[in-house]
Amino acid sequence: MTPAVRPAGLRAGWLAGGIAAVLVALVAGLAFGSVALPPAGVAIELLNLVPGVHLHSGLSPREVAILTELRLPRVVLGLLVGGLLALAGAAYQGVFRNPLADPHLLGVAAGAGLGVTLVISLRAGATGDATANLPIGVPAAAFAGALLAVGLTWLLGAAGGRDRSPATLILAGVAVSSFLAAGQTYLMQQHVETLREVYSWLLGRLATAGWHDVLIVLPYAVVTAVIVLSQRRELDVLTVGDEEATSLGLHPQRSRYLLIVAASLGTAAAVSVSGLIGFVGIIVPHTMRLLAGPSYRSVLPLSVLFGGAFLALADLLARTAGGQAEIPIGVITAFFGAPFFIVVLRRGRGGAS
Amino acid sequence: MRPMLVAALAATTLLITGACGGNDEATEPSGSTPSSAGAAAYPVTVGALTLEKKPEKIVSLSATGTEMLFAIGAGEQVTAVDDQSTYPTDAPRTNLSGLKPNAEAIAAKDPDLVVLSNDIDKIVSQLDKLKIPVFLVAAATDLGGTYQEIGDLGTLTGHRTEAEAVNAKMKTDIDKIVKDVPARNKPLSYYYELDPTLYTVTSKTFVGSIFSLFGLANVADAADPDGARGGYPQLSAEALVKSDPDTIFLADTKCCQQSVQTVSARKGWSTVAAVKTKQIYPLDDDIASRWGPRTVDLVRAVADAVAKVPS
Amino acid sequence: MSDPAIKVQDLRVRLDGTRIVDGVDLDVSRGEWVTVIGPNGAGKSTALRAIGGLLPFTGTVELNGTPVDRLHRRERAKTIATVTQSPTVPPAMHVLDYALLGRTPYVPPLGRESATDLAAVEEVLESLDVARFAGRRLETLSGGERQRVFLARALAQGAGILLLDEPTSALDIGHQQEVLELIDRLRAERALTVLTTMHDLTTAGEYADRMVLLAEGTVVAAGTAREVLTEENLARHYRVRVRVIEGDHGPLVVPVRA
8 A cells, every 4th residue: 555645634733833823813913003012011911811910010001901901802803703704614615615605605794784784774863873882783783684694595595496505505695695785785875874884894893892792702603613613524525516425424405504504603793793804714715725735624623723813913904004093904804815815826726736 | 886885985974074174264263271261170070971180181083073172272182183183283183093093093192081073993992991081072963062062072171161152152153144144035945065976964964954044945855854864865966956956055175076167067957046046155175074163164154155145 | 035235116206397217116136237228318327316315216215125215324325335427526635535435424423534444445445456546636537547436435335235327438448348347346356236327338238237228217128138238129219220249248239330
């Protein structure tokens, strides 16, 4: 037997690389920001987070607040949301056997957008001020809108047969998205003063204060990760198509259902706290595929790690590169994501198998 | 669809912040008399906000807020204003953005009071976490709102008496301007243009309330009678031409280069009364989109226009 | 007498509202090789897919005495393996991983392949002479080599019954013979039961123990190759003029011009 051909799987080297990327993003995110904080002070304050530790860091109370109430939760949120979006994107690409699938595919983006616009318009109608302090209304509306849209797509997808083939689902998703997006545009046009707030939400942002948003996303992130990762082998088998997968003993419809539910829940949660952040969900899985091989046993976990690191670093740029204003994070991910992907693609094509 | 969206976005931007440029015919900001004017007793409370002592490092992310602060004599206490705060010209402008606020950058200025017009991207809760006091001067819907905000800022900054003086002067000036305009037996109608795609305001908005002082009738009221459109409907060209406004006021002279000539040249508009009599009045985008002390200038501009129309 | 490996009674399959298979009876004993032939559109592939449990059907299909729709999926995958007409070639997948997919019914739900699974696959790849391609991407192999890898995946399932839909259609004459020889040898080595559909009749008769001729969804002839491959049957159902020649292992069919 020819030696040294190992079955596909997550190599220790890549796993270590992923963890390293996350750590780099974490450290960089905490060390840098609009306010220059001395690195030693930052390190000591982080140690102070450990209960029972009280060291003197030399940072003023306001600086400590900036570090622990603004930066730390924000970086963690970036890691969570980035990992979640990349994982959901990878799952969708596997379920639909389509490299262009992204987490917003089945109507999540349009549904969330409509929910948000609806809430903001109602608010504007009632108080006359579109930007009045919006309570939990917006995240909940985004979440509900996203899930309703996916549900609608799922129902519509049955029109092509009870099996809900991937192709039919994609078409249903397009139809639902178009319909809901039209509704959103209509609302925005009727309530012009909502444009600014909605547009800002559409571009996505990780600005957060305290741990509230992180705690909202965390349970969904865990559930999604557990379910999707549990289906990694199934995703590999699904690459040969439904019929062959069935002959191999799989239940493609059930795997598909589980994966769609998990990925949609995760995406809806991410979208509800951070708006629509594009590119992460499509670029990171592809890049991982090109670099570490097509097996979902590596693509899925690596997407979580590198997706989180990517978004956290992009957010670092978003809050430091724009002078004293913030650059919308969707702009950063597109700006850096696209050329990076082109580079990886060319390398991948030229490289050996 | 996209040009419409962009134009509407521009319109909203104008409404909230105003484009650049200033106007010399302004109400003079009160001289910077040191805090002799009314020894304000601290701590003071306005709404949910309590300040322990007089703020000396105010950061304003609202163009209108900046105008108000300087008008009541608190200018010396202001350390930084946002990039859209164009008036007064000697206000300490920085790159801070009121539209995409960066909490850390704001905190770097070490403010003891931040004045904002909108709570975007959870900036208020971020600043709260940093224990930085925040005061919101939201867009007023009528002059009463403006006076309230000026008064509140006066209380917070220790310039209560000057604030009341500013309000009193504004009221007197406005009353005088309005009274000096001769009454008409038939009210004039007006169309107020926010952008060339015919976004306008109804009489239920702040701007609309100014025009109502002169008894002017807004042709756009029919398009949004119950305010369901938030007071900023978009008219169709047909509806506009049919409503035949006597006067047209342009608030898109700077952003979108509209003028008497461009409006007169619009196809199908030649039959409109305002175009025939050339009663088209360009306004300063800034003044028209803010609701601060320079509202008096807006009132004066409208009065001048109305006075010119033969009865 | 033990159950036949495959027993089909009154099989009917509807696709998109049309009756494709309209009452087919068919038996395959253990170790037998039965080839289903018939003109295009006769329903051969559809019948095969239904027998493999991949399509809904009415009628009875029993594998080793158990109805196929009563078998749990994984059990079914360990009992019967299907190689479809044009198997999907997943991009960038290595031959080893592709063959390992055949072990899916043996891998526990949250688990991974065991050493046994790996050993089984390696053995199969060796016997099909594709072990040297283990680290190559499937799409870089030639048609003949790929066909052997498809077979390897099916054999890795460890099933006793093999369903092959048009195993030689995409191959040149040399590879066609090679694949058929291979299947016959494996059948003997592993005591497999083989049911294939075949569209090329020239040498089909040399390999099948028995044949079934399907036309318009029903069986119109069944028996040994000699009994089914007659000039008359072929002229009637294929509308072709042929000469049937007796070969060393079975009848050879040669189309001739008028």
